[in-house]
Amino acid sequence: MTRKRSLYQCCHARVLGDRIYCRRGYRLSPMSKSGHILLNRLARGEALELECCQRCPDFDYMGPPVAPEDRGWLKKKANR
Numbered sequence: 001m002t003r004k005r006s007l008y009q010c011c012h013a014r015v016l017g018d019r020i021y022c023r024r025g026y027r028l029s030p031m032s033k034s035g036h037i038l039l040n041r042l043a044r045g046e047a048l049e050l051e052c053c054q055r056c057p058d059f060d061y062m063g064p065p066v067a068p069e070d071r072g073w074l075k076k077k078a079n080r
Contacts (some may be wrong), residue, residue, distance in 0.1 A: 003065065004054060005049065005053045005056070005059055006047060006049050006053070006066070007020065007028070007048035008048055008065065008066040008071070009061050009062060010022075010053060010056075010060060010061070011060040011061075011062040012026075012058065012060060015042075016036075017039075018038060018039045019034070019036035019037065019038060019039060020036060020037050020041075020042060021034070021035070021036045022035075022052075024058045026052050026056060026058070027052060028050055028052060028053075029050075037050075042071075042072065043073055043074045044072050044074050045071035045073075045074070046071075046072070047068075047071075
């Protein structure tokens with residue numbers, strides 16, 4: 001079984017304000033005009049295994065996958 005690539009693992013993922021974008025210019029979301037995704041997806045701890053990342057020729061691993069329990073901060077705050 002091959003593990004899916006996650007945006008958490010890519011060196012090219014960047015945050016600008018309330019959005020996440022690809023520094024290499026790839027569209028992370030086909031639904032948004034800018035191609036960016038909202039930061040709240042990261043805050044909620046979503047997997048972020050985006051389709052564009054699975055086939056990206058420039059995907060650059062910066063480390064192992066982030067465990068689900070270590071992702072996000074909104075759900076941790078709600079569980080307190």
